[in-house]
Amino acid sequence: MHELSIADSILEAVRKERERLNHARITKVGVRIGELAGVDPDALSFGFEVLVKGTDLEPLVLDIEFKPRRQECSQCKHVFTVAGYKVDCPSCGSRETRCVGGEELDLAYLEVEES
Amino acid sequence: MSRVTVEKKVLSENDLIARRLRARFEEHQVFCLNMISSPGSGKTSLLERTLERFKPGERVALLTGDIQTDNDAKRLARFGFPVKQITTGGTCHLDARMIERALTDWPLESLDMLLVENVGNLVCPSAYDLGEAAKVVVLSVAEGEDKPLKYPSIFFKSDLLILNKIDLLPYVSFDIGKAREYALQVHSGMDIVELSCKTGAGLDGWMNWLAGRREMAKAARASTSGRE
Numbered sequence: 001m002h003e004l005s006i007a008d009s010i011l012e013a014v015r016k017e018r019e020r021l022n023h024a025r026i027t028k029v030g031v032r033i034g035e036l037a038g039v040d041p042d043a044l045s046f047g048f049e050v051l052v053k054g055t056d057l058e059p060l061v062l063d064i065e066f067k068p069r070r071q072e073c074s075q076c077k078h079v080f081t082v083a084g085y086k087v088d089c090p091s092c093g094s095r096e097t098r099c100v101g102g103e104e105l106d107l108a109y110l111e112v113e114e115s
Numbered sequence: 116m117s118r119v120t121v122e123k124k125v126l127s128e129n130d131l132i133a134r135r136l137r138a139r140f141e142e143h144q145v146f147c148l149n150m151i152s153s154p155g156s157g158k159t160s161l162l163e164r165t166l167e168r169f170k171p172g173e174r175v176a177l178l179t180g181d182i183q184t185d186n187d188a189k190r191l192a193r194f195g196f197p198v199k200q201i202t203t204g205g206t207c208h209l210d211a212r213m214i215e216r217a218l219t220d221w222p223l224e225s226l227d228m229l230l231v232e233n234v235g236n237l238v239c240p241s242a243y244d245l246g247e248a249a250k251v252v253v254l255s256v257a258e259g260e261d262k263p264l265k266y267p268s269i270f271f272k273s274d275l276l277i278l279n280k281i282d283l284l285p286y287v288s289f290d291i292g293k294a295r296e297y298a299l300q301v302h303s304g305m306d307i308v309e310l311s312c313k314t315g316a317g318l319d320g321w322m323n324w325l326a327g328r329r330e331m332a333k334a335a336r337a338s339t340s341g342r343e
Contacts, residue, residue, distance in 0.1 A: 002208050002239030009125050017121060038241040038268030085300040107123045111116055
């Protein structure tokens with residue numbers, strides 16, 4: 001259960017961004033979690049809620065966008081979403097594909113109240 | 116309400132320290148491996164068998180992570196190489212800051228290789244870069260052969276899969292062919308070595324992989340410095 005550590009890192013990052021934004025009121029933080037990131041979105045939401053409660057950042061909302069694994073075909077350059085671990089190219093059948101998405105653990109955006 | 120784009124890594128702080136560590140390892144030509152598995156799959160036994168095979172003069176050191184106790188460090192210290200225990204006190208993974216802290220009083224110039232034994236856990240350690248040259252995942256045949264499908268992140272990020280405890284194969288229902296197939300589904304092209312720390316079978320395969328990767332790192336370094 002490292003999602004609590006991840007949630008803590010998100011709050012730390014939000015605090016840093018808040019300084020950069022001249023202490024604007026931040027209402028929502030958007031993150032992208034890839035399916036290969038090894039982070040469970042539900043556990044992360046839970047950990048986030050627990051950590052944010054009673055802090056200066058409350059009520060801060062966490063918005064998680066889940067990103068599936070994506071591969072690019074080395075032959076025909078087709079980019080596709082992987083379902084059921086099938087990494088062969090669905091377009092040309094090539095077995096030579098490389099991972100181009102699904103490892104995300106990114107802070108994407110903040111929603112800030114206009115002053 | 117306005118939206119501000121940030122586009123940063125959530126673990127940018129950890130990644131920053133990991134980059135710093137990687138640069139230090141590079142500077143002092145230290146080959147670092149991050150060894151990961153679930154609890155009880157035999158990481159410490161594998162390290163014992165590995166240290167046994169090193170010559171006394173080998174410049175290798177170990178960091179071993181656990182939530183509590185320094186039992187593993189004691190087991191590994193018997194071989195005469197420097198060992199340090201990192202006790203996380205509850206945290207389920209090692210992070211780059213713990214490694215950096217553990218290395219403060221360790222001169223990297225006296226080392227050629229650093230083996231890091233992560234906390235027994237197939238999930239959390241996969242998210243934290245420790246500045247290593249490669250991750251190695253250990254799976255024992257006493258577990259389920261579908262672990263690669265259940266915990267894809269760590270199998271995807273590891274360069275080598277070690278299938279350990281193959282001496283138990285006659286007694287368990289583990290399908291080693293399936294385990295290989297699942298691992299390659301998640302990470303095509305990943306190296307796989309089957310071995311038993313108990314009988315010693317397959318250990319040469321692991322030692323050869325290790326030697327090969329160290330040679331590769333050395334060659335890469337030589338070609339980079341040649342270009343400069």
